[in-house]
Amino acid sequence: MNDQDIKVLIEKISGAVKGALGDKWDEAKDFAESESKKFAQNIAEIALWKQTGKITEEQGQVLLRMHQRSMQMVLTALEGISLVMAERAINATIDAIGDFVNGLIGWKLF
Amino acid sequence: MSLNPSRHQLKRSQIWILSLLVFVAIGCGALKVKLVGQYDEIVDKSVHTIESKTTAHFKKILDNKGLGEGSYEQTKAFYAQMKGEVEALIVRSEVLEDGLKRTPLTQNFKLLGNQYDDLEILHQTPYNKTTIQSAQKAFDQSFRAIVKHLIFMKWNQKQP
Numbered sequence: 001m002n003d004q005d006i007k008v009l010i011e012k013i014s015g016a017v018k019g020a021l022g023d024k025w026d027e028a029k030d031f032a033e034s035e036s037k038k039f040a041q042n043i044a045e046i047a048l049w050k051q052t053g054k055i056t057e058e059q060g061q062v063l064l065r066m067h068q069r070s071m072q073m074v075l076t077a078l079e080g081i082s083l084v085m086a087e088r089a090i091n092a093t094i095d096a097i098g099d100f101v102n103g104l105i106g107w108k109l110f
Numbered sequence: 111m112s113l114n115p116s117r118h119q120l121k122r123s124q125i126w127i128l129s130l131l132v133f134v135a136i137g138c139g140a141l142k143v144k145l146v147g148q149y150d151e152i153v154d155k156s157v158h159t160i161e162s163k164t165t166a167h168f169k170k171i172l173d174n175k176g177l178g179e180g181s182y183e184q185t186k187a188f189y190a191q192m193k194g195e196v197e198a199l200i201v202r203s204e205v206l207e208d209g210l211k212r213t214p215l216t217q218n219f220k221l222l223g224n225q226y227d228d229l230e231i232l233h234q235t236p237y238n239k240t241t242i243q244s245a246q247k248a249f250d251q252s253f254r255a256i257v258k259h260l261i262f263m264k265w266n267q268k269q270p
Binding site for chain 2: 038054065074079
């Protein structure tokens with residue numbers, strides 16, 4: 001394998017990853033940002049209500065737990081989404097390398 | 111220190127054979143990676159059902175200002191029912207994510223169960239429209255998280 005082959009391989013891998021993920025990175029990023037903003041707003045509201053006596057101490061604690069938990073669920077979902085994208089990217093890369101290896105060897109393995 | 115030529119040659123040939131096997135395995139797609147569980151339509155539909163029932167429950171509480179049909183006493187069966195349905199989701203997602211290092215779907219269903227525990231506690235406190243609406247926002251965010259994850263899992267399944 002020479003330098004040119006390596007350059008081609010890198011280009012194939014980059015292309016495979018980009019093709020596999022498309023706009024999904026942006027979609028995940030937008031989701032993360034939007035949910036983070038909502039979480040911040042919700043927490044700020046609870047703090048204000050507690051301060052102004054609009055809600056009881058117990059209600060404030062329960063709500064805080066619920067919102068912290070829902071944000072934890074967002075982060076956990078993002079972990080799952082990252083794993084989905086990593087799986088797609090890795091397998092697309094393996095496919096790209098496989099085709100290239102077939103080309104280098106000069107015959108199809110499968 | 112003298113080098114045993116035959117041992118050295120054997121080691122080199124073993125390395126070559128191993129490298130060739132790796133290339134062969136890559137070439138035939140035998141090294142595909144599996145990091146996530148399979149998308150499951152039953153899970154997706156169950157989440158939708160649970161979400162719809164939860165939205166209806168919040169509406170009942172708010173419409174009745176926590177009294178009568180919207181009171182905890184008259185709706186406590188809802189909590190047991192939801193926890194049962196979430197438990198079924200946990201069991202199913204554990205199967206789907208079995209053997210995987212990370213199990214985010216299962217983790218989120220467990221957290222969803224905890225949300226119902228806290229909503230039940232909140233429902234037993236004196237009625238307050240503000241707290242119920244805020245709790246609904248927490249549930250909305252919880253469901254958005256799960257649904258978004260499922261959408262990506264479905265997308266992953268559809269791709270060649």
